[in-house]
Amino acid sequence: MFFVSLRLCARPKVYCVIETMPISSTILVESVSIAEILNGVPLGIVLLDRSLCVLRMNRFFEALTGYSEEDALGVPGNFIIRSDLHTRGQPFRQILVSGESLIQEGTILNCHRKKLPILFTISPLHDSEEQIAGLIVVLEDLSSVRHAERNAGGVDCMAKLLGHSPKMQEVFELLPVLARTDASLLITGETGTGKDKIAEVIHKTSKRARQPFIKINCGALPESLLESELFGHVRGAFTGAIMDKPGMFRLAQDGTIFLTEIGDLPLSLQVKLLTVLDDMEFYPVGGCTKVKVNVRVIAATHRSLREQVRDGLFREDLFYRLNVLQIHLPPLREREGDIRLLLDYFFRDFVSQLGSHIKGFSNASLEVLLAYGFSGNVRELSNIVEYAVNICPGEQITPEYLPKYLFAPENHQKSVVPGQPASVSSREERRHQTANKTETHSSENWNETEREMILGAMKKTGGNRTKAAELLGLGRTTLWRKLKAL
Amino acid sequence: MKILITISGDNVAPRFDMVSELLIASYNPKGLTGKPRTILMAGPSPEDLCSLILKEDINIVICGGIEERHYKYLAWKKVEVFDSVIGPFNEVLDLAMKNKLRSGTILLSARNVRDT
Structure with a gap:
């Protein structure tokens, strides 16, 4: 376990508090693991050593950047944070030299290929001899602030959901109701109808908005990896598991986990997911300690789960557990x-x-x-x-x-689908049928003309292919090929 | 086959949109066909970089972070992109030529080295 001497963290304030604390409180503070402290702060935090390599990070930082602590440990911080601060000099190194904190806005580009606006607060960390031992970099996600600023003209945060059709109006009316509750939600709809966007809006308008929103595509990973991704694993659980991994459920603590393509979830994992939904606790892969989580589950699929239940591909009990609330997104043609x-x-x-x-x-x-x-x-x-x-x-x-x-x-x-205006569909059909007919006719005509020309030339030259080719203005092999096709 | 690596110092650059130094190498199954060349761009511009990639007929791009829209654009243009790669570019190039590189690869030699 990694313990922290709080003298090392934020010099003046915490140091003074410790000095004046009763002995029992001091013992409590000094025995708290640094991971607990870092994870208690709803901001991305990473600690860098003197060589500016990653020492520790909290789960908000993991959610922001997409890197797990296991992956990032020992890697130079700028390769993990991927900010644009380094284009304006070398701020990390400057702070190591000057010892002065820096607060600056910028962006990061995370592993999910998303650029996020961030407020960086970078401060030096001092050791017991008052020497700079490293840096603490705090990342505050400004996405929601930027979003609010963009929508300052009276448009609410759902502005990116567009639709005047009655079916979309029904969806919009339902969204605030779905955001108020913590019950599991199933979003259905064809591919490209905006299931992800709706899930994100529900999260952002819910009371969990300031907590992580973690999205997992259940169809994108093989079964063995998916279990470890969702529920984490302990060190030594399988070959290559050299460190504990928290898993997405733990990363989404107090926030929302969005399981997209839930219809592709393997049956064996469906049982485990059912247990999590029922008890909100689970065992990580290879672990013997139960982990308790507080996560809202939103699932989405483009498949018909009822049909999958009928075909034995999806557990009925899980279907009913997920289907507490349900919202269907209409296809664009409707x-x-x-x-x-x-x-x-x-x-x-x-x-x-x-x-x-x-x-x-x-x-x-x-x-x-x-x-x-x-x-x-x-x-x-x-x-x-x-x-x-x-x-x-x-x-x-x-x-x-x-x-x-x-x-x-x-x-x-x-x-040509139901719901499409008949006049448009039939007009289009007619247009294409006419085009096809004309195309077929012209190609048939040309073939016939070509055939007659070749036969005429062959008659004129008494069957001499070389002369016939010259007469037609074709190469000898081209004529041979065309004769073969006749 | 032609590979383009976005570089910063001796490493793969952390961000595609902030890069102004590139390495282009051509290879065949026997190895490199000529000396890799480095290009300095006038300034960081992901759009200019995408154009250059297409102009140079690059088959594989190796980079750090890349925005979804640039990634999709290159994929649409049939350019294979290995992103989120961390490590020295010469080792990364070696891995790519052996077809052992994947997106998200963090080379061991990238750990506990001094920041660039």
């Missing part, structure tokens, strides 16, 4: 009028991000987009707009700058 709204939103967003001068979509492009089925829902729509904004060199996005697959007939056949 959200009347939202396609245009989202097109405009993403268009403005990408244009401002890229500093582009494109003014909008042409009517022909809009016709194609509004008729398309968007089987990938909002994600697909966003990708299409991003593609068009990136590719288009002019001022208006015309159909030639839309992804080619939008014009493939099979995509349009897929797009």
Whole structure:
């Protein structure tokens, strides 16, 4: 166990408190493990030694950066924190030399490929001989502050959830109710409908908002790894487990854990998850001590869990345990009028991000987009707009700058779905059928003409292929190939 | 095959968007085909870097942290990206040529060395 002499931490204040404390309190403070102290603070904290390598970190720091203490131990801090402070000199080294604290805003780029706005507070740590022994770096996530600032014009924090359709209005009405409770929640909906976004909004508007929000994709990891990822492991639990690992449930302590693609969770882990949901405690892999957690569970899937239960792929008891609260996100094709709204939103967003001068979509492009089925829902729509904004060199996005697959007939056949205005669907179908017919006719005509020309040339030259090829303006091998195909 | 590594000193740079020094190496199954060259960019710009990667026909990019949008863009352009790599770039290049490098690799030699 790593113990701290609090003299080493924050020099003037804590030092004085200890000096004036009764003996019993001093013993209590000095016997508290540093991990407990660090984990009690709802800010990311990392301790660096004199060579600026990672000594310790708390679980908020792990959640912010995506690195576990086990991975980061001994690695130079700037490779783990990945801040932009180092572009403005070498602040860590300067603080080691000057001994003066630094408070500065900047960003970090974490392992989940997300850039987060951060307020850095970097202070020196002193040893018992008053020499600088290392640094303490405190990271305060400013995402919510920035978000609030962006929405200062009277728009609330759910501004990124867009939709005027009645089905989305129902979802919006339900969100505050879902955020008020700690009950398990199941979010269903097709891929790209915004399940992750909804889970994040529910977390951010709940009383757990200042605590971690940990997302796990149950379908992304093999069974053996997933158990260790979710519930952690103890040292020696399996080959390669050289240190204890807390697991995502413990990292999400007091916050929310979001289990996406829950339908892909292996049956063996479903039992363990059920136990956690029931008792809020579990054994880490290879561990013999129960760990108690206080975590809200939000699960999401694009599969029908009822069908999976019927097929024996998902435990019925777990389904009912997760399905305490349920919210279904409608696919884009069922959200009347939202396609245009989202097109405009993403268009403005990408244009401002890229500093582009494109003014909008042409009517022909809009016709194609509004008729398309968007089987990938909002994600697909966003990708299409991003593609068009990136590719288009002019001022208006015309159909030639839309992804080619939008014009493939099979995509349009897929797009004819219930709920889509019949006139648009049938018009599109007719357009493509006509195009296909014309294409087939012209290709048949050309084949026939070519056949007649080749036969004519062969007759004229008395069957001499070299002369026939010359007459037709073809190479000899090309003529041979075409004759073979006749 | 062509590899591009974002570098800072002797190590893989911590951030793709803050990098201004690059190493480009070409190799075949027998080893390096020529001396790796380093490029200094005018200033850090992830967009310029993405353009350079495409212009140079790079097959593999090795970097530290990278934003999702740049990662997806490169993946869309069929460039393989190994991100969150920590360690000296020469060892990282060696691992990549042996097809042993993965995203998130932290080399042992990166631990307990002095900060760059």
